Amino acid sequence: xxxxxxxxxxxxxxxxxxxxxxxxxxxxxxxxxxxxxxxxxxxxxxxxxxxxxxxxxxxxxxxxxxxxxxxxxxxxxxxxxxxxxxxxxxxxxxxxxxxxxxxxxxxxxxxxxxxxxxxxxxxxxxxxxxxxxxxxxxxxxxxxxxxxxxxxxxxxxxxxxxxxxxxxxxxxxxxxxxxxxxxxxxxxxxxxxxxxxxxxxxxxxxxxxxxxxxxxxxxxxxxxxxxxxxxxxxxxxxxxxxxxxxxxxxxxxxxxxxxxxxxxxxxxxxxxxxxxxxxxxxxxxxxxxxxxxxxxxxxxxxxxxxxxxxxxxxxxxxxxxx
Numbered sequence: 001x002x003x004x005x006x007x008x009x010x011x012x013x014x015x016x017x018x019x020x021x022x023x024x025x026x027x028x029x030x031x032x033x034x035x036x037x038x039x040x041x042x043x044x045x046x047x048x049x050x051x052x053x054x055x056x057x058x059x060x061x062x063x064x065x066x067x068x069x070x071x072x073x074x075x076x077x078x079x080x081x082x083x084x085x086x087x088x089x090x091x092x093x094x095x096x097x098x099x100x101x102x103x104x105x106x107x108x109x110x111x112x113x114x115x116x117x118x119x120x121x122x123x124x125x126x127x128x129x130x131x132x133x134x135x136x137x138x139x140x141x142x143x144x145x146x147x148x149x150x151x152x153x154x155x156x157x158x159x160x161x162x163x164x165x166x167x168x169x170x171x172x173x174x175x176x177x178x179x180x181x182x183x184x185x186x187x188x189x190x191x192x193x194x195x196x197x198x199x200x201x202x203x204x205x206x207x208x209x210x211x212x213x214x215x216x217x218x219x220x221x222x223x224x225x226x227x228x229x230x231x232x233x234x235x236x237x238x239x240x241x242x243x244x245x246x247x248x249x250x251x252x253x254x255x256x257x258x259x260x261x262x263x264x265x266x267x268x269x270x271x272x273x274x275x276x277x278x279x280x281x282x283x284x285x286x287x288x289x290x291x292x293x294x295x296x297x298x299x300x301x302x303x304x305x306x307x308x309x310x311x312x313x314x315x316x317x318x319x320x321x322x
Contacts, residue, residue, distance in 0.1 A: 003028055003052075004028055004029070004074040004113075005074050006023055006028050006075045006076075006204070007030075007031050007033070007069055007073035007075065007077070008031065008076075008079065009033050009060060009076075009079060009080050010079030010080035011030070011032035011033070011044060011079065012032070012034055012040040012044055013079060013161075014157070014161035014163075014193050015079050015193055015197065018159070018193045018196075018197045019077070019197045019200055020032065020044070020047040020048055021047050022194075022197045022201050023204075024048035024052040026201060026205070028052075028204075029053070029054075030048065030052065030053050030054070031053075031069060031072070031073065032053065032054070032056070033057075033058055033060065033066070034055060034056070034058075035059060035060070037055055037056075037057035040055075041055050060080065061098075061099065066102075066106065070106045070109075070110040071110065074113050074114075075112060075114045075204055076103055076107050076114070076116070077200065078099075078103055078115070078116070079118050080095060081095065081096065081118065082095050082096075083131070083267065084264045084266070084267070092130050092131055092133075092134035092135075096131070096134035096137075097137045099138075100138040100141065101141035101142065103115065103117075104142040104143075104144075107146045107149070108145055108146045113207075114203075114204060114207070114209075115142070115146050115148070115149040116152065116200055116204065117138075117139070117149055117150070117151050117152070118151075118152050118154070119135050119139050119151050119152065119212075120132070120135050120153055120154065121153045121154060121189075121214055121216070121275050121276070122155075122270070122273050122275045122276075123136045123139075123153070124278065124280075125273045125274075126270050126272070126273045129266050129269045129270050130266050131266050132270065149211075150203050150208060150211065150212075151211065151212045151213070152196075153212060154214075154216075155191055155216050155276065156189075156190045157192075157193055157196055158190050158191075158295070158298070159193035159194070160301070162193070165230065168226075168230055169230050169234055169303060169306040170306065172227070172230055172231055172234060172238055172306075173234060175238065176238060177238065177240075178227060178238050178241065179242075179248070179251070180223070180224055180227070180240050180241060180243060181223070181248050182223075182245075182272060183224070183242045184222055184223045184224025184225075184227065184242070185222055185223070186222065186223045186271050186273070187220050187221070187222055187274040188223065188226065188274075188275045188276065189216035189217050189219070189277065190219075190226070191216055191217040191284075192291065192293035194293060195217065195284070195291040195292060195293050196215055198289055199215055199284045199289050202288070202289040208287055210287060212281045212282075213281065213282050213286075214277045214278065214281050214283045214284070215284045215291075216277050216284065216285075216291065217291045217294075217295065218294060219294060219295065220276055224240065229299070230299065233303040234306040234307050235307050235308065248268055251263065252267070252268045253265060
């Protein structure tokens with residue numbers, strides 16, 4: 001049986017690397033598109049055996065180069081996304097709306113079997129967020145241009161390679177006081193990266209065309225509970241301080257000055273809304289691939305890097321917080 005060729009955009013991130021390993025182990029060939037082959041190829045090449053992976057260097061808006069890649073593809077997967085806007089075209093509209101629309105048009109033109117587009121959970125409710133509006137508009141254009149597309153909306157995706165648990169454990173390790181936005185009451189359904197890539201593989205291999213699928217973990221946890229869990233895992237005690245909205249907005253404005261902001265005003269708006277299943281769409285469990293990995297169990301596997309003594313730490317996970 002001839003191996004299907006998956007064309008992946010955004011393959012060098014935590015989801016992309018996990019997905020490459022998952023697909024190639026199951027006899028899929030992958031072509032990874034990257035803007036800088038010199039920076040990313042050494043990471044990407046190690047994710048699969050020789051013969052199963054090709055790397056193409058291209059600007060994602062260089063339609064001429066991208067077209068050539070579509071000629072050999074059976075499936076297209078878009079994992080490209082940003083959490084904050086930058087200069088030189090890295091805007092929410094360009095990345096989350098214009099680019100997915102272009103991919104969907106090319107999928108239709110070259111008659112690809114499937115297009116998997118990664119979006120985000122909770123964007124229907126967050127009407128005051130530029131991030132959410134750009135994601136929502138991108139979904140609409142994808143389904144308009146390629147009706148057979150499947151859109152995945154994950155909650156927070158975490159793993160040892162993420163920018164979520166790793167950044168927060170670093171901050172909790174250094175700060176004596178940690179701010180809680182909206183009293184830490186926002187609900188999440190964190191999904192482990194491996195559970196998400198299992199879902200993507202299932203969608204592809206079983207020809208699932210469900211329009212929109214909400215990808216959630218096996219538990220619902222508030223932001224405050226997530227912070228408490230991480231504090232316990234790294235053996236730290238910290239003051240968790242609810243921050244009034246005006247002060248939170250001021251701090252976000254300050255953080256936006258940084259090259260990689262810890263928080264933006266747009267992200268602050270997103271934190272108002274729960275990041276859990278809406279009940280309006282099918283979930284990964286509904287299509288037959290429930291999440292199996294629990295937050296505590298998975299983060300415990302790599303939290304030692306933030307504990308006193310690191311991997312040689314002998315402390316038990318029994319610390320609390322105020």
